[in-house]
Amino acid sequence: MRVRGAASIAAALLSTGVAASAATAAGGPPPPTGVGGAKVQLVASGLHTPTSFAFGGGNLFEGDGGAESQSGPPSGGGVYVLKGGTGTLIPGSPQFVAGLAWYKGALYVSGGLFTGPTTSKWQLLKWSGWNGKTFTKRQAIYTAPKKFAGFNGLAFGADGRLYVGVDVGLTNGNDHGPAKTPYVYDILSIKPNGKGFKVFATGIRQPWQFAFPKGSSSPYVSNLGQDKPPKLNPPDFVLRVKQGDNYGFPGCTWVVPAKCKGFAKPFQQFGPHTDIMGMAIIGQRLYMTSFLGTAGKGPGGEVVSMPLGGGTLKPVVKGFVAPTVGLGVHGGSLYVGEVTGQVFRVTP
Secondary structure, three states, X not given: OOOOOHHHHHHHHHHHOHHHHHHHOOOOOOOOEEOOOOEEEEEEEOOOOEEEEEEEOOEEEEEEOOEOOXXXXXXXXXXXXXXXXXXXXXXXXXXXXXXXXXXXXXXXXXXXXXXXXXXXXXXXXXXXXXXXXXXXXXEEEEEOOOOOOOEEEEXXXXXXXXXXEEOOOOOOOOOOOOOOOOOOXXXXXXXXXXXXXXXXXXXXXXXXXXXXXXXXXXXXXXXXOOOOOOXXXXXXXXXEOOOOOEOOOOOOOOOOHHHHOOOOOOOEEEOOOOOEEEEEEEOOEEEEEEOOOOOOOOOOOEEEEEEOOOOOOEEEEEOOOOOEEEEEEEOOEEEEEEOOOEEEEEEO
């Protein structure tokens, strides 16, 4: 199973029965297991598809992709504040949230509102004035053009600019080209006030989540390979992206290296079905969630790490009963979102 984009995750789980088996397990889903002394603690449950996290003002915020609906767009998505073991939806949230970032007292959100089965409105939002229940000041710093496919994760670089990935096609079924929607296969960049919009890099099929090393504006980015045709089985990647990079997709997938001549090279290549999703940095190591585990067989995901300079993957947490998507970092601990709607704190 090759799942691309959080809006399709719940549907894939329903088709495989993972979500149902996790929800009906006696006593609830069992917790995952830390590797090499990593400590794992349940933080919250009752959510849907945790995609992203942000920490600000003493609060833990979670971005959620929602649950698949048989009759329309995902339901239950949005921005939640996590407290006391559960999450409270912040009123007026987008129906689908892929990315969160806290910057200078404000929460930045990449999200979408679904106006029909194949139509949607995508915005980058700036929320401030948190009063303990909601944000009293809200601004859309960027509204995407018509036929836009969707936003993925976002993060701030050391230059104070906001970086966000463009989805391959949450509503139009575009898997691997030709490009049908504005800015598809791009990473975009914008100032916190909504000015200075530009394309940062291109030729990236699914730039899902970002992690910036301290003092850098060159992010690590998880990039998910295409689904079709099924026999192609392209690798997945972590990229270290610089301004102006072109990674050559859809012509270049690294199945045939000769087709990638002249394009930027991935920082690290992983096997098909590795599905690197969330990204976070602690010290000199890059931490990642793998959707169905690095063997690609599931049913649950893993948390893995590798040196910032690249190298062999090291397991951090195993034994998730369902896929893992979101990953955040705060105070030396990781926060992991599992598609059972649970969030775990992991201290490596």
